Amino acid sequence: MSVLAVVVAPQGRSPSGWAELMGAASTVARLTGEPVEALVAGADGPSLEALARDLWRRGADRVWRLASDGLTEPDPDRYVAALAWAAGRLEPTTLLINGDPLGAQLGPRLAMRIGAASVTEVVDVRPGEQGRPGWVRPMYGGKAMAVVGSRQARTVVNVRPRAFAAPAARSGEPPADALVSLELDAGALPAPRLRVLERRTAASDGVRLEDARIIVSGGRGMGGPEGFQVLQQLAEVLGGAVGASRAAVDAGWVPGHLQIGQTGKMVAPDLYLAVGISGASQHLAGISGARHVVAINKDPEAPIFRAAEIGLAEDWRKVLPSLIERLAQALGRAPGSRAS
Numbered sequence: 330m331s332v333l334a335v336v337v338a339p340q341g342r343s344p345s346g347w348a349e350l351m352g353a354a355s356t357v358a359r360l361t362g363e364p365v366e367a368l369v370a371g372a373d374g375p376s377l378e379a380l381a382r383d384l385w386r387r388g389a390d391r392v393w394r395l396a397s398d399g400l401t402e403p404d405p406d407r408y409v410a411a412l413a414w415a416a417g418r419l420e421p422t423t424l425l426i427n428g429d430p431l432g433a434q435l436g437p438r439l440a441m442r443i444g445a446a447s448v449t450e451v452v453d454v455r456p457g458e459q460g461r462p463g464w465v466r467p468m469y470g471g472k473a474m475a476v477v478g479s480r481q482a483r484t485v486v487n488v489r490p491r492a493f494a495a496p497a498a499r500s501g502e503p504p505a506d507a508l509v510s511l512e513l514d515a516g517a518l519p520a521p522r523l524r525v526l527e528r529r530t531a532a533s534d535g536v537r538l539e540d541a542r543i544i545v546s547g548g549r550g551m552g553g554p555e556g557f558q559v560l561q562q563l564a565e566v567l568g569g570a571v572g573a574s575r576a577a578v579d580a581g582w583v584p585g586h587l588q589i590g591q592t593g594k595m596v597a598p599d600l601y602l603a604v605g606i607s608g609a610s611q612h613l614a615g616i617s618g619a620r621h622v623v624a625i626n627k628d629p630e631a632p633i634f635r636a637a638e639i640g641l642a643e644d645w646r647k648v649l650p651s652l653i654e655r656l657a658q659a660l661g662r663a664p665g666s667r668a669s
């Protein structure tokens with residue numbers, strides 16, 4: 330009986346959002362009174378070992394390390410098999426997995442495999458029925474929140490990345506019995522159906538949208554790619570990332586990987602600044618995890634103002650240049666510099 334944070338690390342890379350996932354696990358464990366454990370699965374190597382230690386530092390009472398060369402690629406078939414195998418041994422009541430692109434595939438499939446309930450897109454948790462957690466998740470594109478309960482003995486929960494705060498890190502080294510290696514049975518992994526033909530790295534010269542604590546996002550109201558250059562300057566001064574509405578992407582002003590919303594990325598920054606974005610429900614669906622929303626739109630009736638804590642009904646051309654200048658002075662960071 331435990332709350333198990335499941336972190337998958339193919340290609341020896343620490344996935345983003347693992348510390349916040351530990352925040353989710355600790356919150357659930359406080360509700361249920363169970364211990365917090367973590368399972369880190371991936372290709373064997375020093376980075377997996379380091380990640381296991383970091384998971385202990387962020388509050389796991391015990392970290393299970395599942396290393397296998399068969400887990401080098403982000404192959405969902407193999408990860409589901411490995412995680413199902415581990416769940417059979419560890420018998421947690423709740424398995425928490427980040428809802429990033431790989432985790433969102435693994436969660437429901439793993440639940441199906443081990444006969445557990447599946448809850449996705451969880452952004453918060455509160456006391457539910459009979460001492461069980463009540464899982465809070467957005468519905469109707471973020472217009473309402475539902476609290477979902479599970480009556481199954483076991484539940485696999487996909488947590489929206491960065492929806493929870495990361496717990497403070499403790500110092501020191503884990504005791505010997507806190508890090509335990511699981512030896513995966515030979516034959517536990519299916520033959521790979523995925524074959525990697527080529528790897529391409531998307532050019533990116535700033536903070537990733539999924540990891541950004543500050544996002545400045547533009548829509549059709551930016552009027553063209555030049556408007557996004559101004560947003561880029563603002564993002565550089567703030568140490569944030571640039572995002573966009575679908576209208577701006579469809580117009581060809583910015584690449585598709587910057588799109589935020591129902592058919593784009595789900596983001597959870599501390600601050601989301603929407604400029605020239607009307608606030609369609611499909612766009613708002615992508616920012617329901619944002620802690621603070623600020624909007625600049627020249628139409629005072631724009632729906633984005635209903636989602637924003639602070640709104641400025643003004644043409645961005647009149648506002649952004651002086652805002653960038655003042656912020657650059659206040660923060661001592663000129664456009665063109667990068668956040669550390």
Ligand SMILES: Cc1cc2nc3c(=O)[nH]c(=O)nc-3n(C[C@H](O)[C@H](O)[C@H](O)COP(=O)(O)OP(=O)(O)OC[C@H]3O[C@@H](n4cnc5c(N)ncnc54)[C@H](O)[C@@H]3O)c2cc1C
Pocket residue numbers: 547548549550551573574575576577588589590591592593594604605606607608609610611612615625626627628631643644645646
């Ligand atoms: C199935 C489906 C999925 C979708 N998925 C997504 C999605 O993932 N993400 C997404 O964003 N959309 C999505 N959409 C599209 C969505 O419905 C909207 O059409 C889109 O979000 C509108 O983008 P926008 O706000 O940039 O443009 P508009 O709605 O045209 O709004 C532009 C805004 O800019 C303001 N403006 C104009 N000039 C200025 C200025 N100089 N200064 C300040 N403000 C100014 C205007 O007042 C207006 O409010 C989806 C639609 C469908 C049907």
